[in-house]
Amino acid sequence: MCPPPCGPRRPWRCRPSVVASQRITKAEVDRIIDEESIDCSFKFDHEPMLQPYEGCLQNLHRVLHDGATKVKVVGSRSDYYVRGKRTIEMDAPCFPATIIIRTEN
Numbered sequence: 001m002c003p004p005p006c007g008p009r010r011p012w013r014c015r016p017s018v019v020a021s022q023r024i025t026k027a028e029v030d031r032i033i034d035e036e037s038i039d040c041s042f043k044f045d046h047e048p049m050l051q052p053y054e055g056c057l058q059n060l061h062r063v064l065h066d067g068a069t070k071v072k073v074v075g076s077r078s079d080y081y082v083r084g085k086r087t088i089e090m091d092a093p094c095f096p097a098t099i100i101i102r103t104e105n
Contacts, residue, residue, distance in 0.1 A: 021075035
């Protein structure tokens with residue numbers, strides 16, 4: 001027979017809440033870019049820090065609609081997650097960078 005575990009168990013209320021990532025369509029991201037105020041930044045694969053995106057929205061739409069671009073709403077386990085903001089991650093191989101779009105919740 002195995003010995004009992006050492007120490008008391010933590011109650012479930014002590015666990016930090018995890019926000020799951022979500023799927024989002026490119027059409028919904030299109031609407032967000034056009035209609036909402038966004039904070040946009042990007043990070044090249046070889047650079048450690050995010051940089052503000054200063055390009056035009058038309059180029060952002062072009063990168064979004066490239067066939068290889070993938071989009072998702074990040075969860076709390078992502079490095080890009082910010083509490084109180086909706087963070088959309090665009091992984092764009094045609095523009096070798098990750099583009100981060102943040103909006104108010």
